Amino acid sequence: MKLALATLAALALATPAAADLDCTNTAGHWTGTMEGALNGATAMDITAQCRVTWTLPDGRINDCRYTNRGQNIEYSCSLGSRGSVAFDRGNIIMENIYxxxxxxxxxxxxxxxSR
Known part of the structure; x- marks a missing residue:
């Protein structure tokens, strides 16, 4: 049992989740809308390292990061929100499911x- 736990711990440490995710193809400036808790125009700048600077409709800046979680891409942000990221016909859709x-x-x- 101890060997199994040690092996799982070693694998977890040896597999950096963010290292697998490359945002080169999504890097650039993105604009669109946010609907729900806040409504209005929003914008984000995404780097090739999957760092996101997101301007919320109320003007606050939310620093985020995209990461792999199994077969899914998720985000976590400095203001506390976390959720799923989906790509659909050239758009990015983020939903705070957590x-x-x-x-x-x-x-x-x-x-x-722009790129």
Whole structure:
């Protein structure tokens, strides 16, 4: 049992989740809308290292990071929100599936403006 736990711990440490995710193809400036807890225009700048600077409709800046979680891509942000990231026909859709109770449910839909 101890050997199995040690092996799992070693594998977890040897597999950096963010290292597998490359945002080169999504890097750039994106704009769109946020609907739900906050409504209005939103924008984000994404780097090749999957760092996201997200300007919320109320003007606050939310620093985020995209990471792999199994077969899914998720985000976590400095203001506390966490959720799923999906790509659909050139758009990025973010939904705060983990923190909706605390932050209010929302969906963000953005499209690329520039690289």
């Amino acid at each position: 923190t909706a109770a605390r932050h209010g449910a929302y969906v963000v839909n953005v499209s690329r403006v």
